[in-house]
Amino acid sequence: xxxxxxxxxxxxxxxxxxxxxxxxxxxxxxxxxxxxxxxxxxxxxxxxxxxxxxxxxxxxxxxxxxxxxxxxxxxxxxxxxxxxxxxxxxxxxxxxxxxxxxxxxxxxxxxxxxxxxxxxxxxxxxxxxxxxxxxxxxxxx
Numbered sequence: 001x002x003x004x005x006x007x008x009x010x011x012x013x014x015x016x017x018x019x020x021x022x023x024x025x026x027x028x029x030x031x032x033x034x035x036x037x038x039x040x041x042x043x044x045x046x047x048x049x050x051x052x053x054x055x056x057x058x059x060x061x062x063x064x065x066x067x068x069x070x071x072x073x074x075x076x077x078x079x080x081x082x083x084x085x086x087x088x089x090x091x092x093x094x095x096x097x098x099x100x101x102x103x104x105x106x107x108x109x110x111x112x113x114x115x116x117x118x119x120x121x122x123x124x125x126x127x128x129x130x131x132x133x134x135x136x137x138x139x140x141x
Contacts, residue, residue, distance in 0.1 A: 004085035010093035011076045017101055018065045024108050025058035061107040065100075068124060072096055075130050084137045092130040099123035 032038065032055060043049040050056070072093075079089050103119035106112065 004080075004083075006090060007076055007080050007085040007093065010090070010097045011073055013094075013097045014065075014069055014072060014100065017097070017104055018062070018069075021058055021062045021065060021104050021108060025062050028055050028058055029053065057111050058108045061104050064107070065104070068127060069100065071131070072100075072127055075127070075134060078134050078138075082134070082138060084134055088133055089130065092126055092133065096123055096126045096130065099126060 032053060033040070033043075036052075038052055043052050049059075053059070076093065079085055079093075099119050099122050103116055103123060106116040106119060
């Protein structure tokens, strides 16, 4: 089966967001370790890290990028495997990526919870819509 490779571009963008957040997390953690003279062994466990690190938003966001986005990645694979790579699916996929990018930007910067929540909730609704479209395509065949 020939697939439209454009369906993989939103997934590639989500991977890029994940690595960008990883870079932000790494940069801030190393900076705090140097500034506060934290020995690496002093943050060897998650409990120790929680007690020492003050800027945890990037780490929280990084973990978050391995929760709901897993359903997104699976949706991309389902879309590609079933040939459901039309305009609606692509638009929903890109909308999801855009909302997750906004969510990550808020989370890793000024971190206003209600702003972040709106982006997260909208992304969840878009992901649900994506899955409903894919489910309809699978069932209707």
